Amino acid sequence: MIIKKLIISMITLCILVILGFLRWNTLDSSGDISYKYDRWAGQKWVEFYPPLAASSNSMEFPLIYRDGINQNDIEKYLGKQALSGELVNKWIERTKLTDGYIGLLLLNILVVIYIFFKIFILRVKKIG
Template sequence: MDKRKVMLFALTIIIVLLNVLESFRWNYNNFEGDIRYKTDRWTNKVWVEFYAPLASGSAMEFPLLSNSEINSYPQLESHVEKIAMSGYLVSEWLKRMKLTYLYYGINSFLIIILLLLLAMITRTRKRPTRKSVLNSLCMI
């Protein structure tokens, strides 16, 4: 088997594995009214998703400071007020986004390499070799 084809196969397997691992990043826990708890398996942090009753399906997400559960919007609001001044929200968001951007960067880099490798393989197949040109000229 050609070295390029082996590299193509290996890159494809790595990209598939990365995307499978990303699909298992979040562990969704219980859903109580407008609030859903989820755990980020990459950082082992618990996050709260708040779905406002009049919102169009998008959620606001906040990291939990402790393992205490929040049952209502006023509790969530007091929790956010308590941790917002400490910078905890920003630091947790930055950690989460750094990991997410690192994943997207690695995945994009591997896909670009895969496409370049595919282009190299198809280009070498289409290019006639010098021997084949000489043989076709001799047959004339």
């Protein structure tokens, strides 16, 4: 019975890890802008690396009602989307999906550790 639980937990863990790797699809990259697609949320995102920035940090934001963006239009676009509230809604959706995934992954890891610990205790009791 305990081995069956371990097998199910390990299969679930493998599925969760695979789903994590398959979440993002890199679409294309042109200069300082790269596009990626969040398969879980069905949302296209932009990573923008400012060319004259003092740090290597990127700016990331969702593309709403568009397929692409020009580097010169980023400020105007972000201002418009921020005022409408859609930008925040997309970030909240992404955060909820990420937090839910991490929660499931950690819970599954804890279950696997617990089952291994339980198997170890049972083996020690049989020996002793």
